[in-house]
Structure formats: structure tokens, C-alpha cells
Amino acid sequence: MLNAIHHTALICSDYQRSKHFYSEVLGLTIISEYYREHRDSYKLDLALPNGSRVELFSFANPPARLSHPEACGLRHLAFSVTNIDDVVSKLTTQGIEVEPIRVDELTDKRFTFFADPDGLPLELYEE
Structure with a gap:
């Protein structure tokens, strides 16, 4: 059945601030970064040493x-x-x-x- 948690997705209010926090402060490795123009949204894939991931998303005015x-x-x-x-x-x-x-x-x-x-x-x- 299930093997592990592959990733956790987070939506942030300030993309650059959260990108800095997760990559520079916590030291997660940036795998890839995408800007999705049609959604005015960023998606940042970050990795931990064991292969698990954090996906960081930005959206306009999230609650x-x-x-x-x-x-x-x-x-x-x-x-x-x-x-x-x-x-x-x-x-x-x-x-x-x-x-x-x-x-x-x-x-x-x-x-x-x-x-x-x-x-x-x-x-x-x-x-």
C-alpha cells in the first residue's frame, strides 16, 4: 500500500520571504521553481536529505x-x-x-x- 509521504504542499502569503525561510534558514534544497503565468503563481519544489519534498505555492490573497x-x-x-x-x-x-x-x-x-x-x-x- 503506502510507502512514505512524498511531499507536503504549503501555500504562503509572501513567496520570496517563504522561499528564503525554507531554502536558506531551514536548508532545504531547491529542486525546481516554476512561475505559472496563467495563475500568477509560483511553485517551488524543495528536497530534504531523505528524498521527501516540500512544495511551496504562492497565490494571490490566500485566506x-x-x-x-x-x-x-x-x-x-x-x-x-x-x-x-x-x-x-x-x-x-x-x-x-x-x-x-x-x-x-x-x-x-x-x-x-x-x-x-x-x-x-x-x-x-x-x-
Whole structure:
């Protein structure tokens, strides 16, 4: 049946700001970038080291996403990391607010949350 998650698609409010955040701040590799003139929309394909992808889309005037209080639907996007302290340090030195690191009571793994430029909750999960 299912093998893995191939990609996660995100719609951003400011394409250049989000492109910088996902490629420069988080370090995802740009695979391809398309401008779809008929939709006045960009599509940016980004890769993580394990081959999974993030697709970043821009659309004119997308509605805001309700994050707080938590709404029904996608709750957050979690990234696996080897050393959470190193990643948190890199993010905070770039001015990204990161919640205190917690320990998952079910797995004893460390994790934390931060947000992308549009407030989408992102998680770091140490493996």
C-alpha cells in the first residue's frame, strides 16, 4: 500500500520571504521553481536529505490559516533531526523564536516547535 509521504504542499502569503525561510534558514534544497503565468503563481519544489519534498505555492490573497486555537485539519509539519540543540541554536541565531525543548512522554524523544513566516507550526523531532 503506502510507502512514505512524498511531499507536503504549503501555500504562503509572501513567496520570496517563504522561499528564503525554507531554502536558506531551514536548508532545504531547491529542486525546481516554476512561475505559472496563467495563475500568477509560483511553485517551488524543495528536497530534504531523505528524498521527501516540500512544495511551496504562492497565490494571490490566500485566506489566513487558523493555527491558534488549534483547528481541525493539518496540525503541524514535523522534521526529523539528529541533534535538536544544534538546529535550535541555528534557528535562534537567525531570529527565529523556538519553544523550549520538551520530552515526548510516550517515546522519551526530545522535540520543540517554531513557526514559518505565515505562522504554520513546524516541529523538530530528535531521532
